[in-house]
Amino acid sequence: MMCTQGRRRLRRNPHERTRAHTRTTRLLTLFCLCTLITLFSGIITPGQMVSAASTHANGIAPTAAQRAATIRHALKQRIHVLHHPKALSSSSTPKTAKQNVILPAYNNAGSSNDSNPNEGSFDGNNSYSVQALQGTGLLPGQNFTFSNVTFVWPNAAAGTPNNYLVNGQVIPVAPSIAGAANLGFLGASTNGNASGNATVTFTDATTQTFSLGLSDWTLGGNPQSTPAFSNQIAATMTYRNTPVDQQTITTFLFSAQLALPAGKTVQSVTLPTTTSSGQMHIFAVGISGPAYNNTGTSDDASPTSGNFDGSTRSYSAQALQSAGVKPGSTIINDGLSYTFPNAAPGTANNYTSSGQILPVVSVPNAVTLGVLGSAISGASSGTATITFTDASTQTVTLGFSDWTLGGNAQTPPSFGNQIAATMSYRNTAGGKQTVSTFLFSTEFAIPAGKTVQNLTLPTASTPGQLHIFAISTRGAYNNISTSDDANLTSANFDLHTNGGNSYSAQALQSQNILPGQSVVSDGISYTWPSAPAGTPNNYLAAGQTISVTPVANATTLGFLGSATNGSTSGTATITYTDNSTSTFTLGLTDWATNPPVSGNLLVATFPYLNHAAGQQTTTNYLYATETSLAAGKTIQSVTLPSITGQLHIFAIGTRSSYNNIGISDTANTHGADFDGFGRSYAAQDFSDPVSGMGWNPGDTLIYNGMNLIWPAAPSGQADNYQTNGQTIAITPVANADTLGFVGASTGGATAITATITYTDNSTSTFQLGMSDWTLGNNRVAPSYNNQLFALLTHRNLASGQENLDTYLFYAETTISAAKVVKSVTLPAASTGTLHIFTIGTRAGNGYPNNIGTSDEADSTAFANYDGQGDTYSLQSLQNDHITQGQPVIVNGISYLWPASYSVIPDNYQAAGQTVGVTPVANATTLGFLGSATNGSTSGTATITYTDNSTSTFTLGFTDWATTPAAYSNTLVASMPNRNTSTGSQSTKTYLYETETSIPAGKTVQSVTLPSISGQLHIFAIGTRADQYNNAGTSDDSTPYTANIDNANNSYSAQGLKSIGLAPGQSISVNGMAFLWPNATAGFFDNYQAHGQTIAVTPVANATTLGFLGAATGGATSGSATLTYTDHSTQTFTLGFADWNATSITSLPYGNSIVGTMPYRNTPAGAKTINTYVFATTITLQTGKTLQSVTLPSTTSPGALHVFTIGTK
Incomplete structure (x- = not known):
C-alpha cells in the first residue's frame, strides 16, 4: 500500500475539467436514500459490484439497486463477521430424490477385536487388529484421505465382513465428478502379491481395462521391501491378530491409483474376476479431485522448487513441519479434520482456484463443510458452488485471508477464517524470509437433511488468487476430545498448536464411559457422544444453539463437560417452548484441575492423558454442572456461550432477557x-x-x-x-x-x-x-x-x-x-x-468518526463533513483521480483513500484519537491527507515511536473551501463543487497534504491527533523513505501521474523501454555501465538537483564519472562538487540539454544522446515531440577515489534532472 518512492499528484485546473455526468437534483434530507433499494430484481454479487461513483464517472446513471448493492457491499466489508458457523440459505435448484450409493455386500472379515482375535479371517487364518487400524486413523464409517483420494473405511463391526475378496464385483464410484485425476483403491493382498484385470466404466458408457495390483499385506514378512505395482503404503500396523493372540509382524494397507483420461467421469469399477498369485482384497474405492495445479511448498534446501504466489515464494516444508503439518498429516481445526496433501516438497500440492470440481466424502450427518487454504495478493474471495447428493446446489462466497495477513501477523483474518497453522518464515528464491505465513480454515453450514457431494471452486477470485489444500466435513460437534492410545495425534482437545492433548479412549472406557452409553451424575442420565475416538464428539462453546428434549416436568438442566486452558465460564441462554428465554452462567472446571469450581460435580477421574508426543501421567477429570429451570416452563433449547475461553460440552440432560421479537x-x-x-x-x-x-x-x-x-x-x-x-x-x-x-x-x-x-x-x-x-x-x-x-x-x-x-x-x-x-x-x-x-x-478510539464524502445521486443524510450537511463529491474527487479504496500518491507517499459510499465514516475529525501507523522501511517522513472545515485550523499532535519515545509537532490544514494553502500544505486536488443536503453546490473545494519529519533511527508506531475545538479532518496517513525527489516517468495509460517539468508532462515508460531504458535495466553508454532507476511509472525516479549529496561506488581505478539525465525549461547547468575519499573536492559544471531540445546538431555541456523518443506524455495523453535522454561526463583526478557527488544547489535557467550515475 505504501512505497519508498513516490510521485506528486497532478494539480488540475477545475475550469479545464469537464463533467462526465449530469448532476442529480436531490430532495430534502432522505428522499434519494429512499430510492436506494426500491428495485432489487437484478441483484449484484460482490464479485460483480458496480460502484455508483464509477458509473457516474462513465456517464451512466446508476440504478437504485446498484447504489443500494454498493452501499450494502461497503457495509459488509466494514463489518467483519465471525460465523458460528456460517449458515446457508436454501437452494432454489429443484430437488430430486437423494442419490444413495448401494455397495455390493462385503465377502471377507478382515479385522478382529484384540479381545476376540479369532473373529476375523483376512487370509483364511489371521486378520488385521481393529485397535491397530484405529491407531492409524482407520475408523468404521469414517473418512480416510490418502494422496488426494478420500476413502470411507467400511462401517462394519469387528469380525464382520468389511472388504471385497475380488471376484468381479461392480463398485459404484461416488461422488462422481468431472475432471477427476485419479481413481484410488485401498486394500492389500494375502498369500503373496496379486493382480488382475479391472474395468472402469465411465458415464458416457465407454470403458477402460487396466491391471490392478496390490502388494501382500506383510510385504512377504519383510517390512523393508518395496511395495509391488507402484503401490504406496497408506497405513502401517505393528501387529496382527491370530486365532489365539496377537502376533508381532508388520502389516500394511496399500493405495493403488489409476490415472483417469481427461474429459471422462467415472461411474463404476469392476474388480478383477481372477488374480494371479495371491488373493486381492479391496476395502474401499475413492475418487480424487483434479490434479493439483500449484506447488505451494518447498524444501529449505531447494527454495526455488516451490512457487506458491507466482513470485517463487512458497511455504517452507520445515516450517510447516514445525507447526505440525507434514505431507499426509492431519490438521484439526474447529473439529474439522483436514488431511494435508501427501505430496513431497517441490511437487504440486494445492489447487489454484479455477473452477475445479472437488469430490466431498461427507462424514455421517455432516452439518459443516470446511475448506483449508489461503490466498495470495491480498485477502481474496470468489463464488463457489456446493452440490448435494439430491442434485440441489448452493452458491457460497469462498474467501481466504492473504497467506501473510498482508505482512502483519496481528491483522485479524478475513471472511471469518480461522488460523489453522502458523509458520514463522517462508521460502523465496533467495532463501528464508522472516515473515509469518498461515493456513486458514473456513466453514459453511450444511442445510439439514442435505449431504454434500462436491464443491466447485470459484472460476475467478478477487483481488488475488485462492489456493485450496484440503476439504473436510464434520457433524454438529466442533471439537475432537478423545484419541486412541495407538493414535495420539488424532485429537486436540485443548487446541494447542503443534499437537494438543486429549482424553484417552481407553482411560474413558476404564470408567465405563463408552460411545453411545449413559453416564449418570446426580440423578441425570447423560448420553456420551456416539462418536469413535479421533472424531468430533463435543461442543466447543461458540454460540451454538442445541435442542434439548427434557424429561417430563424437568426442574434441573445439566451439562457434562470440562474446560481447557483454564476454568472458564460464559453466559448461556435457555429458550422455552413458549419462546421466553432466561440466561445463566455456564461454567466448567479445567480438566486438569481439582477441586472443582463454579459448583461443578466431579464425574470421573483418569490417571493419564494423551499428547501428540506421547502419553502423560497427568490426572484429568470430567465434570458436570447444573442450573434450575423456570417453574411451569418446558425447555426447548440452550444456546452455549460465545466466549474466547474453551468450554466443552459432551452432553446435556435434565432431571425432572430478551423481551421483544424483532425478526421473523x-x-x-x-x-x-x-x-x-x-x-x-x-x-x-x-x-x-x-x-x-x-x-x-x-x-x-x-x-x-x-x-x-x-x-x-x-x-x-x-x-x-x-x-x-x-x-x-x-x-x-x-x-x-x-x-x-x-x-x-x-x-x-x-x-x-x-x-x-x-x-x-x-x-x-x-x-x-x-x-x-x-x-x-x-x-x-x-x-x-x-x-x-x-x-x-x-x-x-x-x-x-x-x-x-x-x-x-x-x-x-x-x-x-x-x-x-x-x-x-x-x-x-x-x-x-x-x-x-x-x-x-x-478499548481505543482510533477509528474514523466523520463521513466526509457522498455520492451526488444520494442524499447526504449520513454524510456531514462540516457539521452543516456539506461534503466532498465522490464524483468530483474521482474526476481528479481520487477513487474510493484506491491509493493516492502525493510527494512520494502512498495514501489509501477510504471508501465511504456516503454512509461509512471515512475520516478522523481530530479529537485526540490515537491512530496506528504502519510505516514503510526506514521512513523519514510522516504525511497526512485532509483538510479543515469552518476555517483553517491546527493543533499539537504527538508521534509515538516503537521505542516508546514521543515527539510533538503542529498539525494544520487549510480550510477545504480556501486557497492558497496554509501551514505549508500541498494542494492535492481541487473540485468545482460540493454536496449539500439540498443538492450539488458550485462552491470550490480543495484537498490538501501536509508532512512532518521522522527523526533518524526512529520507527513510527502511532500518531495522536490534536484534541481541539476546530474541525481538523484526516482522511489518510502515510510515510515515505526519501531518495529520489521527482517523478519523471508515467505509463501511457495514466499519463497524468508524473511531472518532470512542473507542467505535468513526463517521459513515457513505454517510450523509455523501447530505447532500452526499462526499470532496473543495466545499460552501457560510451563504455560506461549505468543502472536505470528501478521505479514504477508514476513514482519518484530521478534527482531534481537542489544540492543533494549522492554516494558513488566507482569501478576500480575509475577515471571518468558519467550522468544520464536531461534538463527542463531549456538547457540548464549548475556547479556540482566531487568529493574524494581523501576528503579533497573538485568542482565542475554539470549541465544537460533540454529534454525536448529543438536542435541537436551541437549539444551543450559535452552531452551525447542516449536515446530518442517521438513523444512525451501530457495529462491529456501522448504529444508528438522529440524527447531525449542525454549523457555527460567529467574526468576524475588521477590517483584519487571518488566518494560522492553533490549536485548543484541552484541551476539556471531551468531544472536539472539526473536519473543515474556511473563510472569507468
Whole structure:
C-alpha cells in the first residue's frame, strides 16, 4: 500500500475539467436514500459490484439497486463477521430424490477385536487388529484421505465382513465428478502379491481395462521391501491378530491409483474376476479431485522448487513441519479434520482456484463443510458452488485471508477464517524470509437433511488468487476430545498448536464411559457422544444453539463437560417452548484441575492423558454442572456461550432477557412483532450472503474494533431489548473506553437517558438515541449522529411481506477507561420505543468518526463533513483521480483513500484519537491527507515511536473551501463543487497534504491527533523513505501521474523501454555501465538537483564519472562538487540539454544522446515531440577515489534532472 518512492499528484485546473455526468437534483434530507433499494430484481454479487461513483464517472446513471448493492457491499466489508458457523440459505435448484450409493455386500472379515482375535479371517487364518487400524486413523464409517483420494473405511463391526475378496464385483464410484485425476483403491493382498484385470466404466458408457495390483499385506514378512505395482503404503500396523493372540509382524494397507483420461467421469469399477498369485482384497474405492495445479511448498534446501504466489515464494516444508503439518498429516481445526496433501516438497500440492470440481466424502450427518487454504495478493474471495447428493446446489462466497495477513501477523483474518497453522518464515528464491505465513480454515453450514457431494471452486477470485489444500466435513460437534492410545495425534482437545492433548479412549472406557452409553451424575442420565475416538464428539462453546428434549416436568438442566486452558465460564441462554428465554452462567472446571469450581460435580477421574508426543501421567477429570429451570416452563433449547475461553460440552440432560421479537422468517411473517403492530425485520435480509447482510444468529460482528454478538436467537424468538428499565450486565474488554449499541426505534426516532454502572458502583448517564427503523418510511433523516449499520430490503407484516427499506443503526458513547463498566440500565422511552439488539465495548478510539464524502445521486443524510450537511463529491474527487479504496500518491507517499459510499465514516475529525501507523522501511517522513472545515485550523499532535519515545509537532490544514494553502500544505486536488443536503453546490473545494519529519533511527508506531475545538479532518496517513525527489516517468495509460517539468508532462515508460531504458535495466553508454532507476511509472525516479549529496561506488581505478539525465525549461547547468575519499573536492559544471531540445546538431555541456523518443506524455495523453535522454561526463583526478557527488544547489535557467550515475 505504501512505497519508498513516490510521485506528486497532478494539480488540475477545475475550469479545464469537464463533467462526465449530469448532476442529480436531490430532495430534502432522505428522499434519494429512499430510492436506494426500491428495485432489487437484478441483484449484484460482490464479485460483480458496480460502484455508483464509477458509473457516474462513465456517464451512466446508476440504478437504485446498484447504489443500494454498493452501499450494502461497503457495509459488509466494514463489518467483519465471525460465523458460528456460517449458515446457508436454501437452494432454489429443484430437488430430486437423494442419490444413495448401494455397495455390493462385503465377502471377507478382515479385522478382529484384540479381545476376540479369532473373529476375523483376512487370509483364511489371521486378520488385521481393529485397535491397530484405529491407531492409524482407520475408523468404521469414517473418512480416510490418502494422496488426494478420500476413502470411507467400511462401517462394519469387528469380525464382520468389511472388504471385497475380488471376484468381479461392480463398485459404484461416488461422488462422481468431472475432471477427476485419479481413481484410488485401498486394500492389500494375502498369500503373496496379486493382480488382475479391472474395468472402469465411465458415464458416457465407454470403458477402460487396466491391471490392478496390490502388494501382500506383510510385504512377504519383510517390512523393508518395496511395495509391488507402484503401490504406496497408506497405513502401517505393528501387529496382527491370530486365532489365539496377537502376533508381532508388520502389516500394511496399500493405495493403488489409476490415472483417469481427461474429459471422462467415472461411474463404476469392476474388480478383477481372477488374480494371479495371491488373493486381492479391496476395502474401499475413492475418487480424487483434479490434479493439483500449484506447488505451494518447498524444501529449505531447494527454495526455488516451490512457487506458491507466482513470485517463487512458497511455504517452507520445515516450517510447516514445525507447526505440525507434514505431507499426509492431519490438521484439526474447529473439529474439522483436514488431511494435508501427501505430496513431497517441490511437487504440486494445492489447487489454484479455477473452477475445479472437488469430490466431498461427507462424514455421517455432516452439518459443516470446511475448506483449508489461503490466498495470495491480498485477502481474496470468489463464488463457489456446493452440490448435494439430491442434485440441489448452493452458491457460497469462498474467501481466504492473504497467506501473510498482508505482512502483519496481528491483522485479524478475513471472511471469518480461522488460523489453522502458523509458520514463522517462508521460502523465496533467495532463501528464508522472516515473515509469518498461515493456513486458514473456513466453514459453511450444511442445510439439514442435505449431504454434500462436491464443491466447485470459484472460476475467478478477487483481488488475488485462492489456493485450496484440503476439504473436510464434520457433524454438529466442533471439537475432537478423545484419541486412541495407538493414535495420539488424532485429537486436540485443548487446541494447542503443534499437537494438543486429549482424553484417552481407553482411560474413558476404564470408567465405563463408552460411545453411545449413559453416564449418570446426580440423578441425570447423560448420553456420551456416539462418536469413535479421533472424531468430533463435543461442543466447543461458540454460540451454538442445541435442542434439548427434557424429561417430563424437568426442574434441573445439566451439562457434562470440562474446560481447557483454564476454568472458564460464559453466559448461556435457555429458550422455552413458549419462546421466553432466561440466561445463566455456564461454567466448567479445567480438566486438569481439582477441586472443582463454579459448583461443578466431579464425574470421573483418569490417571493419564494423551499428547501428540506421547502419553502423560497427568490426572484429568470430567465434570458436570447444573442450573434450575423456570417453574411451569418446558425447555426447548440452550444456546452455549460465545466466549474466547474453551468450554466443552459432551452432553446435556435434565432431571425432572430478551423481551421483544424483532425478526421473523418469510415463511412465518406473523412470528414477530417488533413495532407493536405485527411488523418485523425479515430474517433472510440478515442471513442471505448476497442480497442480505450475510450474518446469522450468534455471529460475532466486528465493527470499529468492537465485538458485537448478534443475538443467538432463531427468527420468531426474542432477540432484542425493548427498553423498559432493564439492567443489562456488560462484560467489557480490558481498558474499555467506548460502549456501543446496535438497534433502532419504532414509532419515530427515540432517545432515552441511560445509566452506566461501574464495578465501584459509581454511575454516569448519557443520551442513547436511535433513528426510526424505516426512517419514517424514508421521509426523515437519521438522528443522534447514528451510523448506518445495516441496510435491509423488506419488512414483514402479519399478512406477508412488503418491499420497504428497513435499517439498523449504531451509536456509541465514551466510558471511563479508569473504571470497569458493570452494566447499563435502559429506561423506557417517553415517546416511541427504543430497541437494542447487541451491546459491545472497545478499548481505543482510533477509528474514523466523520463521513466526509457522498455520492451526488444520494442524499447526504449520513454524510456531514462540516457539521452543516456539506461534503466532498465522490464524483468530483474521482474526476481528479481520487477513487474510493484506491491509493493516492502525493510527494512520494502512498495514501489509501477510504471508501465511504456516503454512509461509512471515512475520516478522523481530530479529537485526540490515537491512530496506528504502519510505516514503510526506514521512513523519514510522516504525511497526512485532509483538510479543515469552518476555517483553517491546527493543533499539537504527538508521534509515538516503537521505542516508546514521543515527539510533538503542529498539525494544520487549510480550510477545504480556501486557497492558497496554509501551514505549508500541498494542494492535492481541487473540485468545482460540493454536496449539500439540498443538492450539488458550485462552491470550490480543495484537498490538501501536509508532512512532518521522522527523526533518524526512529520507527513510527502511532500518531495522536490534536484534541481541539476546530474541525481538523484526516482522511489518510502515510510515510515515505526519501531518495529520489521527482517523478519523471508515467505509463501511457495514466499519463497524468508524473511531472518532470512542473507542467505535468513526463517521459513515457513505454517510450523509455523501447530505447532500452526499462526499470532496473543495466545499460552501457560510451563504455560506461549505468543502472536505470528501478521505479514504477508514476513514482519518484530521478534527482531534481537542489544540492543533494549522492554516494558513488566507482569501478576500480575509475577515471571518468558519467550522468544520464536531461534538463527542463531549456538547457540548464549548475556547479556540482566531487568529493574524494581523501576528503579533497573538485568542482565542475554539470549541465544537460533540454529534454525536448529543438536542435541537436551541437549539444551543450559535452552531452551525447542516449536515446530518442517521438513523444512525451501530457495529462491529456501522448504529444508528438522529440524527447531525449542525454549523457555527460567529467574526468576524475588521477590517483584519487571518488566518494560522492553533490549536485548543484541552484541551476539556471531551468531544472536539472539526473536519473543515474556511473563510472569507468
